[in-house]
Amino acid sequence: MNETRWLDADEQQTWRSFLTATRLFFDRVDRQLQNGAGLPHAYYEILTRLSEAPDRTLRMSQLASTSLSSRSRLSHAVSRLEESGWVRRRPCPTDKRGQLAELTAEGFARLEAAAPGHVEEVRSSLFDVLTPEQQRSLREISDALSAHLSDSPLWPAVADRRQS
């Protein structure tokens, strides 16, 4: 291992501020959804991705990657969503290993009911706080990070993790 490239004072500040901002922000989003719709944000995302898919149906693995979930997490989540009746599982006709997850009418209704409160929270806690210029910057920064992080695997490799 080489010498550690420590953070200088400026970087420290940036890092802590970023940490604080994201924690506060996502806490609010999670909480709003939990209070307002009885749904954790991860579940809301799953329902959203399903709602946008053709036939409101996706393979589990597709759903896992688009909703940034591990397979395991998704599996647990869908089980719970199935118990609640928002999602239905069906075997995949073309691949006997596969499973399809389908958003039910009840699930869609639930999502529609939850959406306004959620969007309002995102708008008021994020967009309303930033200037248009800052919004553009945030977009660029996020794109850069996403691009970099999605194709640089952690360590050698991780077993049951993320995407296909």
Next chain:
Amino acid sequence: MNETRWLDADEQQTWRSFLTATRLFFDRVDRQLQNGAGLPHAYYEILTRLSEAPDRTLRMSQLASTSLSSRSRLSHAVSRLEESGWVRRRPCPTDKRGQLAELTAEGFARLEAAAPGHVEEVRSSLFDVLTPEQQRSLREISDALSAHLSDSPLWPAVADRRQS
């Protein structure tokens, strides 16, 4: 309730990209710490804040607010850290309700051992990916969000939550 102010296409993109970036990034940070030091990031932060305090000691409530933790979470966390021997609890001399949390020598050593790997992850996954200009923007954006979010309470009010 008023009409929902939905997100337009541009905002949608920004929002999703932000979501993706932060999820990927914090997943990596968490995982690096978990693998490299056997510590969740929240615990690392607690140890860090203690290490910076006078006598490496803080009141539980102080520690909760500086580490962005709820009281309850902190209480559980400190219990676990105490079992591991990284932290010690002592009654507060000036307020019989209070508790002081103190970082032990072992805890400090653990933190020192964990730090290089953690910093390297933050640097390579965050700072190395952004231009100096983007780093400045990120700082401004984060400051704006933090400022806004820390003094606008959620809903009417929330019981057992965050800071003093």
Next chain:
DNA sequence: CTAAACGTGTTGAGAGCTCAACTATTCCCG
């Protein structure tokens, strides 16, 4: 001075997430 309100910290139940192990199916290559 006392009673109510408030502040500080803890606890236990319930939920979600991670990790590792496992089953079942499909792919690939000799």
Next chain:
DNA sequence: CGGGAATAGTTGAGCTCTCAACACGTTTAG
């Protein structure tokens, strides 16, 4: 074709987090 490797998804244990309820000390107002 046959067998090993890769892929799809699930499961259960263990851990952390949240929420609500609680216990106890402190402050404040009548």
